[in-house]
Amino acid sequence: MKKFYALLPFLGLFLIACEDDTTLPETPGPEPMEYTSGTADFSNYVAIGNSLTAGFSDNALFIDGQEASFPNMLASNFALAGGGSFEIPFMADNLGGMTLGGNKIADNRYILSFLGESPSPEVIEGQGTTEVSQKLTGTYNNMGVPGAKSYELLAPGYGSVAGVANGTANPYFARFSSSESATVIGDAAAQNATFFTVWAGANDILVYATGGGTGVDQEGNLDPSSYSRNDITDTNVFAGALNGILEAMTANGAEGAIANLPNLTDIPYFTTVPHNPIPLDEATAAFLNSADAYGAYNAGLAQLQQLNIITEEELAARTITFTPGEGNAVVIMDEDLTDLTGFNPALTNMRQATEENLLVLTARNHIGTLADPNNPTSINGVAVPLADKWVLTVDEQDLVETALESYNQTISALAAQYDLALVDANALLAELNANGFQQADGSIVDATFATGGGFSLDGVHPAPRGYAIVANAFIEAINAKYNSNLPGVNPLDYTGLYID
Template sequence: MKKLYALLPFLGLFLIACEDDTVVETPEPTPVEYTSGTADFSNYVAIGNSLTAGYSDNALFEAGQEASFPNMLAANFALAGGGSFEIPFMADNLGGMTLGGTPISGNRLILAFLPSGAAPTPVAGQGSTEVSNKLAGPFNNMGVPGAKSYELLADGYGSVAGVAMGTANPYFARFSSSESASVITDAAAQGASFFSLWAGNNDILLYATGGGTGVDQTGNINPATYSRNDITDPNVFANALNLMLQAMTANGAGGVIANLPNVTDIPYFTTVPHNPIPLDAATAEFLNSMSAYGAYNAGLAQLQGLGLISAEELAKRTISFSAGEGNAVVIIDEDLTDLTGFNPALINMRQATADDLMVLTSRSFIGTLADPNNPASVNGVGVPLGDQWVLTPEEQAAVETALTAYNQTIAALAASYDLAFVDANTLLNDLKNGGFPQADGSVVTATFATGGGFSLDGVHPSPRGYAILANAFVAAINAKYGSNLPGVNPLDYTGLYIN
């Protein structure tokens, strides 16, 4: 009984606590009221190339189009008066296209796990997107993969008949308003209240991804004479961009424009090392002998002894291998002085250095046999790699010069037309050097396949990478127009498609 009495005070406190225990309701947070500021998002039109279309993993496909940065922007705009955003969807998630039933482009890439290791591989199946099956527009996403700046202005660029002749673009041919239409006339005809313009990447990118095999057309203002892999003259680029902005702002539309990233920062040029060749001692000794590169080196030394080439030229062109890892590949370098007039065997070749950028597609064959019946025909060793597989320092300089001129034009036109401006060049550099930390503790980087920022083609962003771009556009729009759009969460989008 004494023990019971001893418990009564605590029991009383418990009952009092129960009587005073009331449910405290947490008030609902005040809903954010999003505003467009001085912008009008009611009719948004996006103009550009593959980066605007949502191209990734070496193809355009439905899921990628849904994850395009303009579609993300449109979802944000809808919070502040934005209207519908129509996309010219591909017919499936494979990505391949046909023209008259004949395949003209391949499917998207996936990371396949093969006995030899993981490798980007086209997804199986036949794409059901037939170019001649015209879609009824208009469409708000006017991103056209492959288009150069001046091509966005070209009449007939969406002609189905022109696709087979190489004068038109198959992606635009699917949804152009007519056989004679241009991308910019179809875009301007929609009377946009707001637009985004990101164009010019292909004016230097195709030269770079082709290993510099094109021509730097600076000084040539006639694009009709250009080849696909040429660098566009900066004046041609500036005129094209100005004409597009004139057309899009004619009715007072607001907009946002982005500059161009340095293409040499993308995984396409930063993944394959210049020195991936392992050799045993016997093979290295043979390669250095007079039966292999020793004779080539001796010919160079002879010319240097005669004063026909400098000691610096001799050192640059001398080829030497050693046992172990880290042997540099042998490349053809068209920028070297032609010595074949002195000795036909002294072709323009040298070993790559850390200043050379090997293109991503070279990783599939470096170290393999060019001739299965000839064990000495190792690509990158016994067989030099062609110029298309490497971007040399001289070619990188041409890219850098054009990029600088283009970006000066974009910044000037953004100010002249009073548009929001996105510094995509700095953004990509940040993605390469450090990356973007996320709420879950992960970091999105530009590392090929694992970084989450780029797709498997090494050129185009992944959906997560496009989300980071979309946030950069949102930030620029908010700063310019006084809107308070929230942006998107990159973690809501995949960094790598696994099927």
């Protein structure tokens, strides 16, 4: 062994000499990939939609989020195969708040705060500098307008600065609309796009769902001017609006891609807060079960059951009981229950939540607080039932699902009619929620709130890494439809959560 070590310096000299005398052939690298657009023309790309198109994240629209929008990712791919510039109506800062005439009309974005017992979202401090009345000039390829419902994309005056204050216009569109009477689709179509994407319709049911079903299902009402903000759009109104959008965008022969809508109840906004988060000590549980609390309510129900006014099943569903320890279900108001107040005014429509009920994300900051600061027993979700806005009941979920199925059937039919690439966002979110997507480094991006990397802190909109997965779904559908070979994007190039 010592002899071997002694020879090493001489071997080194020998190898150097060989290198001097002989030039070793270089190993050829892989040929650079040549990307093509196939039968599509990406030279002028316009994106139409709502907050999901705009890059909304962490409950706000801000510069970094707009840069991480899925259309901007698509545009970077399109640039590899003849795509042109992609203009975005950027907000003024990375805070996300907005003012109108100096008065705040939108809060800043969320950040994850570590100051409490557990990390939780809070609004980032600072004074936003985006003033709606300071109009942007020029045309913009990203025509995503946060908050827009399908029919609002076609509404004249939706970009009126004067209309923002009275609720007839959208502040995001008002910043960059071409005129006070402009429509989103009119401004989009005027750009003569060669390629477009549409992802619209989520807000037609999402606002109802996130409001805990406090709106009305407007099925059968063809007059959207009579709708309230939290209502579900009639399926024919949605179909007519979407057809109008596609008719306008394809009038000059443009090709494109359209995405269907995901199952909204799979998003973290509805899957994070459990139905049974209440811990109780023995004394508190005993009090809540006593005649001074829910014991009298339960006795009144039992009396009605003995009189055959309600069934045994309804008695069991409405009876409220608590046990010491973890896992007590919250008490909720459920307007879908039979009204019993005519028999006994104390028998309001309250019951304990079940696994089938979906508590909204914002309920996490409401449950356990006091309805009356001067009454230590007035605990929301325990002694005081949660109002309808905090929970999406089974019947309300059924309305959402029915509308969603109809909307997606319309999207599929119109995609075929206008010969567009169809992106199955519904299946994408189902997979993200069920299993997640494994990345090149072995990590998993899933729908777990705050830590999964797929969704932002508002529990509704994707995080940049989630938007990258959406972008890749669009690219896959576009490649299949138009024989292009775009590479997609690497989700790991984008953050799973903004830290500050």
